[in-house]
Amino acid sequence: MVLEKLVEVSLETLRACYTCFKCIGVCPAGLRPNLFVKAYLSTVFRELRDVYEEIVTNSSLWSCAKCLKCVEVCPQKVPLNDVIEYLQREAAKRGLAPRAYQDMVENIMGTFLAFGSQTIVSRDGDFYTTGEARELLGLTPLPEPNKIEKFRERLKGLRSIG
Amino acid sequence: MARMVKLAVFTGCFALSKQIAVELSTLRVLQHLNVEPIVPRSVNCCGFAFRGLYPSMSLYLTGRLLASLTASDPDGILTLCNGCYLMLREAVHRLREDRRLLESVRSYLRDEGLELRGIPRIVHPVELLHDIVGTEVLKGIKRTGDNNVLVATHYGCHALRPSTVPSFDNSVNPSKMERIVEALGFRARDYPERLDCCGAVLLATNPSLAMKLAYSKISGTARWGFHLLVTTCPYCFEMLDARQEAVMQTFGDEPRLPVMLLTQLIGLQLGLSEGDVALNLNLSPVDKVLPQIVRR
Amino acid sequence: MEGSSRIGVFLCHCGTNIAGVVDIKRVAEEIGKIPNVVVWDHRFLCSADGIDSMVSSIRSSGVDRVVVAACSFRTHEPVFQAALHRAGLNPYLLEIVSTRELCSWVHEGEKEKATEKAIRMVRAAIAKIRDNRPLERRRLPVVPAALVVGGGVAGIRAALDIADSGFTVYLIERGASIGGNMARLDKTFPTLDCSICILGPLMNAVAQHPNIRLLTYSEVVSVEGRVGEFVVKILRKPRYIKESLCKGCLICIAKCPARAIDEFNLKLSHRKAIYVPYPQAVPRIPVIDPDACLYLRKGICRTCEKLCPTGAVDFAQRGEVVEVRVGSIIVATGFEEYDISSVYEYGYGRYPNVVTGLQLERLVSSYGPTEGRLTVPGLGIEPRRVAIINCAGSRDERHLPYCCRVGCMASLKHAWYIKHLVPEAEVLIFADEIRASGKNFEEFYRRIRLLPGVYIVKSRASEVRANPSGTLSIKAYDPVLNREVTVEVDLVVLEVGIVASRSTEAVRNILKLGASPTGGFLLELHPKLNPVETAVDGVYICGAAAGPKDIPESVAQASAAASKVIALLSRGYIEIQPHTARVVEELCSGCRICVTACAYGAIRIVERGGRNVASVDEVLCKGCGSCVGSCPSGAIEIQNLKLSQVEAVMSEMQGWEPYVQRA
Incomplete structure (x- = not known):
């Protein structure tokens, strides 16, 4: 039983899109979510293949704020976030994913968490590290990355397949 | 009073490392509300940021998290961050629906010596306050604030959307946060920007667009004359509070809007000190509204 | 009688439809000044309450004729005529003034002038009605049979409905088989059920129905007469097959050497010169295409004739005109592609x-x-x-x-x-x-x-x-x-896109029906309230010939048209409006000018006491007045619209001046 096979998302229901453009009006990032749908669907036509190429290589794909408003307003219940994520994966296969995601994964492999220590500022202008501030406020320290090797290997394996 | 509710608290990476007032104010407030928080030390990232990029990896991370958080056999899992809340409620929803997926996740975890015994209830802070603690208890808090304070509520996208995954409130017209604000003795009201996005997800990949979304959220909210904006999510709080000054300086120069965590507001009503809820870490001008909230 | 009549005037506000523009109070004041006139007003005169109060006002006041200033007579005349009848007055002692269509709706921006116009129009109606006489509607019998033109799904449905209620139906189809365009469809939306599978049973029901006379390969040549009794001439084109002998074995087709373009398959294939359009055709009787048949073109072959076991092939067959009499006609000539x-x-x-x-x-x-x-x-x-x-x-x-x-x-x-x-x-x-x-x-x-x-x-x-x-x-x-x-x-x-079928125009011209400016679709009497009636009494329309529509709509409309026909035929008589032309025989010189002036063929010259005089068929006469205008002797008048009445109307319309000083 392979996890990666099971989480594959079916994009069949995207076809229900009747291009009402409601999703465009609600997108706070100014994207055209239905364009991603049509770009995906149009790949069956060799003449439209370059539209798909354009979309996958276009950085606007990474400007989705994942607010899910488009999904919520879609009269045809088209899972627009699924198609955006699908296209992001396709872009990632070509090495086009922003570096930030890699950094986060690296962090997790090292510490279980996406972020390490940060600078915390107070309204009075005092600066603290995360550790200092947590200690000052009586919060427990950040979790220790104990016995992380197996976890790290597992992530590496899963990352390579998506 | 009912028996004490035992909740495993998952703070989430961002609240652990940056917005630490979220965890602090929550834990302090829970002491007064008959809820026993358990804060497991062995946790990991929920995988939210790259859920689309590496779907199986993020489901594995979420599954692992579920196993760690349920080890102490709590009544539910309280997630302090909306991103984690979405990941966990979605995972729970899918694992309940798809037995093969559940078995697959379990087998992966078994390799690490972890076990996912049952599928727990995932609790949002607003849900905790409204449904578990209850507004009657909140109404019972001795009020110190000025009941003319008009409070804007910000749920955050992933608290409610997508509606295909069950959540604690109506995804297009939620009301529980407003009921909480009213139970505390303040005024709440609907506003068009209520469910707008704070932009935080874009911070890592497109910071200027992230700031633009935050600006449109903050300025849109401010035009309705609210005295205070409250939220529970550390990411939303980061955008609306910590980055408000930078956002305003970049896009517009409207008067700044005081922003608090809902748990900070409740803490102050409970009589906790500003330090108890780390109010000094709020970067928006909360001093403006503080005298109307706390009358000492 | 004219001089002593008392006239009741009812002014309707129609909510704000009329009263929002026309100053009803002022109209009432002005009209009230006329001697022997009593004025009432009502917010909604055509409501049940309005009619009740109108009836009691007429009764209690003793008025003997009534002017109603309200909505168009086209929609409201029957309502107010019924009110007069209830109040004991002859319904033709009523005049309706369209203060809505002719005043408030068209002069919305000029309230004062609209009010003046309303006053003039009501005054004119009062002047006219003084000379109105009680009239009676006449009843004429109805031939208990109907003609349905067009054998598509609409015509089939209409014919079956009428036939099922016991009346004789002549169903005429221009082509060799009924079925129309629906027979060409493979499936029907949105259910995707097989088209011929649902149409076929109806086609067979037509063929077997004891009350249906199916005339395929036939066309309407002429229609005379009127509602209740149309005389229809039908051309039965030569099939070159004796229908009574043909058993439908179709052996004749197999060996036919001549080919022609297949119209049923829309020119995508060929058929034989002797053919049935498609396997499920009704009737299952072939037709010989004279333009393709080798014998009919060149005098050779006759293979089909030799093969036919019953001797049904008849190259000597000629077209034949048959005449039928029907009380009502339905036109369902269908559509074709642009x-x-x-x-x-x-x-x-x-x-x-x-x-x-x-x-x-x-x-x-x-x-x-x-x-x-x-x-x-x-x-x-x-x-x-x-x-x-x-x-x-x-x-x-x-x-x-x-x-x-x-x-x-x-x-x-x-x-x-x-x-x-x-x-x-x-x-x-x-x-x-x-x-x-x-x-x-x-x-x-x-x-x-x-x-x-x-x-x-x-x-x-x-x-x-x-x-x-x-x-x-x-x-x-x-x-x-x-x-x-x-x-x-x-x-x-x-x-x-679709247009009315080519044959629709011919039928339309024969029946004098109206058509839409594009597409040639048949014109209904009223697009909302009379969608299957036409301007010609007794003639109904349905299906795609009446406008673009799908199968369920065509079928529904066909049943609607059929129910109109059934209502007419089962009542058994028609009532005719008495506003017809009347010849004053003493003045008539029999010059025939009116005969040519009449668009409805309603005037004939007859002999009366040794003289030729004009005579009006009251059933055909529409009261249009063409004859009145054409008559050099002033010998024809329209009842309740005599020249003296028209003059009275004109004089009131021009003569009255408002008392208000104008700027």
Whole structure:
């Protein structure tokens, strides 16, 4: 039983899109979510293949704020976030994913968490590290990355397949 | 009073490392509300940021998290961050629906010596306050604030959307946060920007667009004359509070809007000190509204 | 009597419809000044309460004639006539002034003038009504039979409905078989049930119905008479087959050596010179096409005659005119596709693999030219990719300005055909919008969208161009992709606009029916309230000849028309309006000018006491007044619209001056 096979998302229901453009009006990032749908669907036509190429290589794909408003307003219940994520994966296969995601994964492999220590500022202008501030406020320290090797290997394996 | 509710608290990476007032104010407030928080030390990232990029990896991370958080056999899992809340409620929803997926996740975890015994209830802070603690208890808090304070509520996208995954409130017209604000003795009201996005997800990949979304959220909210904006999510709080000054300086120069965590507001009503809820870490001008909230 | 009459005037506010513009109070004041006139007003005179108060006002006041200033007589005359009847007055002692249509609606911006106009019009009506006389409606008998023109699904349904209620129906079909365009369809949207499977039983029911006289291969030549008694002449074209002898074995067809274009398959194939249009044809009697038959053209062959076991072939047959008498007529002559070769950019007629939607129906039909294997004309292959172009000729001011009402759903159905027959084929639908407003239509639209390999471009196709390989390229703009797209396809299907069938015009001219300015669709009496009636009493319309519509709408309308006919035939008589022309015989010189002036053929010259004088058939007369104007002797008048009354009206309209000083 392979996890990666099971989480594959079916994009069949995207076809229900009747291009009402409601999703465009609600997108706070100014994207055209239905364009991603049509770009995906149009790949069956060799003449439209370059539209798909354009979309996958276009950085606007990474400007989705994942607010899910488009999904919520879609009269045809088209899972627009699924198609955006699908296209992001396709872009990632070509090495086009922003570096930030890699950094986060690296962090997790090292510490279980996406972020390490940060600078915390107070309204009075005092600066603290995360550790200092947590200690000052009586919060427990950040979790220790104990016995992380197996976890790290597992992530590496899963990352390579998506 | 009912028996004490035992909740495993998952703070989430961002609240652990940056917005630490979220965890602090929550834990302090829970002491007064008959809820026993358990804060497991062995946790990991929920995988939210790259859920689309590496779907199986993020489901594995979420599954692992579920196993760690349920080890102490709590009544539910309280997630302090909306991103984690979405990941966990979605995972729970899918694992309940798809037995093969559940078995697959379990087998992966078994390799690490972890076990996912049952599928727990995932609790949002607003849900905790409204449904578990209850507004009657909140109404019972001795009020110190000025009941003319008009409070804007910000749920955050992933608290409610997508509606295909069950959540604690109506995804297009939620009301529980407003009921909480009213139970505390303040005024709440609907506003068009209520469910707008704070932009935080874009911070890592497109910071200027992230700031633009935050600006449109903050300025849109401010035009309705609210005295205070409250939220529970550390990411939303980061955008609306910590980055408000930078956002305003970049896009517009409207008067700044005081922003608090809902748990900070409740803490102050409970009589906790500003330090108890780390109010000094709020970067928006909360001093403006503080005298109307706390009358000492 | 005229001088002593007391006149009741009822002014309706029609809510604010009239009173919002016309100052009712002022009208009442002005009219109240006229001697022997009593004025009332009411907010809604045509309401039950309004009518009740009108009746009691008439009774208690003792007025003997009534003027109503309200909405148009076209909609309200029966209501107010009934009120007069209830109040004990002859209903023709009523005049209606359209203060809504002629005052408030058209002079909204000029309230004062509208009010003055209303006053003048009411005064004119009072002047006129003084000379009105009580009139009586006459009753005439109705022939208990009906004629249905057109044997498509609408005509079939109408004929069956009327026949089922016990009346004789003559069902006339121009072609060799009934069934119409529906028989050409493979399936029907949105349910995708087999078209001939649901139509066939109805066709057979027609053939077997004891009350239906089915006349195929026949055309209406002339119609005379009027509602209740139309005399219809029908040309039975020569089939060259004795219908009474033919057993329908169709042996005659097999050996016929002559071929002709198959009209039923829309020119996609050939048929024999002796043929039945399709296997399920009703009646199952062949026809010999004189333009193709070797014997009829060149005097050789006669193979069919030799083969026929019953001796039914009859080359000596000639056309025959039969006459039938019916009380009522239904016109259901159906539609045909617009001549789409005139939409040059889509290449129809230039490229063999550009076909119309109806042609595609034949191409996929199990009794079509390829027996259900979808093959691209000209290329001879299964299509790998198909473009469906919607609104071909429709919603286009250069061609047909209106929507064909069926093309959107047909395009979706056609996409289904293609995916069903060639699952790996890709289908593009070019449609700037999809109109799916019928029952279960939107659900069907979604179902088709969800088919893999169906892609809908939300724009009109701009152009179809041929490629040297025989394929076609569609150029269009895709607003979603925000770019021009050019896609290569094997087959183009045009969802062609529809027009009333060619024979509709001939029937329309014979019956003197109106037509829409484009498309030639038959004109209904009122688009909302009388959708199956026409301006000619006793003549009804239904189906696609009356306007673009789909099968359920055509069938519903057919039943509606049939129920009108049944109501008329079962009542057994007609009442005729008494506002007819009347000849003052002493003055008539019998000059016949009025005979030619009458558009309805209502005037004849008869002999009366040794003189020729004009005589008006009150049933045919519409009271139009043409004869009155034409008569050099002033010998004809319209009842209750005598010249003296017209003069009184004119004088009031011009003579009255308002007392208000004008700026």
